[in-house]
Structure formats: structure tokens, C-alpha cells
Amino acid sequence: MKVILINGGPHKDGCTNFALEEISKELNKEGIDTKIMWLGTKPIGGCIGCNSCLKQDNRCFMKEDIVNDFLEEVEDTDGFVFGSPVHFAAASGALTSFLDRAFYGRGKLFSGKICASVVSCRRGGATAAFDQINKYALMSNMYIVGSSYWNQIHGTNKQEAMEDLEGIQTMHNLGKNMAYLLKCIENGKAVGIQKPKYEAPTKTNFIR
């Protein structure tokens, strides 16, 4: 079993990464492979709604960033953690663009997998960013994993985040919950419990 953890912050070794490492350690203890992917500091363009990804190979036509590399790995990955620093009470611009393009029209690809969101902030706006990130999974038939408190850690840099003992504990419990759920799903498959067969989507709008 494998979990990909996305660091959507500009700091490779900052608060968000520290939180992801703490989750990762718990998952590894339970025999689950992990990979932290950092989005980096180069621009990640937002979705331009061209729909070419829906027509062709399920990949984004913008090939110069990490989105398509990530999409290559989704099928073989069982769980995801999307981490972001809080920027003006929201997820980072980079993570927002990344998730918009990764999830657009790809509910099927992500369905049945588990997901958690993690945010780091100095002081405020964490739950707004947390809500924002959770929404990608909530409308993609994914199973969202929680912890003993909101999945947030506080600090302006890694050293400060390392002092947030409750935040660290929250990350550890999140890792434990993810490992438990992943094992339940895996063992369920062994006795014939498969993910639900969803109804074919009916798209409606205000006109029809």
C-alpha cells in the first residue's frame, strides 16, 4: 500500500513538510510506503477549462509542471495527504492550481481512495483552508480521514512547528487512522468487499 503526501508550500523543509513527515513516519511504522512530493517554487498554472484533458489521454496539456507526473501515480496509490501552508486563510495558490488541474473531470480516478488534508499556519485561517482542500475529495467518492483535532500545525518555520506538541500529536493520530482505514479496505477486498459501483453521472444545471 502506498500514500502520496503533497507539500503545497513554498518551503521544501518548512512547517507543512514537517507535518507530512510526522504522518509519514506513522504510516511507515504500519508497513505503508510513502512518498512526499513537493510542488516546488516554479509557477503552477491554474486550470484554463479547455477540457482537452477530458478528450485525450486524461492528462493536462500543460506539461511543464508536476501535475501530470502526479497523475501517472494516482492509479497505483491508495491514499493521499494534501498539505498546504495557510495563505490568507486559504490553501496556497500553487496547491489550489495543482488540485484544480489534478481533480478536474477525474472523479473516477480518485474514487474509493482515502484522503486527508493538512494545513500549517502561524495563527489563523486554518479551518477555512482545511475546508477548501477537503472539498476536492468530498466530491470525488473519496474517504476523508480525520484525527484527534483539526489537521493543523502552527508555526512560521519548522523549528516553531516542532514545538507545537498538540499539532504533532494530531499528525500522528492522523497517520494511525489512515493506516487503519487502508488496512480495513485492503482486508475487505480479500473477503470480496469491493468499492461501491456508482450510478452513471447525470449532470444537471439550471436549464435542464
Ligand SMILES: Cc1cc2nc3c(=O)[nH]c(=O)nc-3n(C[C@H](O)[C@H](O)[C@H](O)COP(=O)(O)O)c2cc1C
Ligand atoms: C502569502 C502568505 C500568506 C499567509 N497568510 C497567513 C494567514 O492567513 N494566516 C496565518 O496564520 N499565517 C499565514 N501565513 C504564514 C504561513 O501560513 C505559516 O508560516 C506556515 O506555517 C508556513 O508553512 P511552510 O513553512 O510550509 O511554508 C502566510 C504566509 C504567506 C507567505
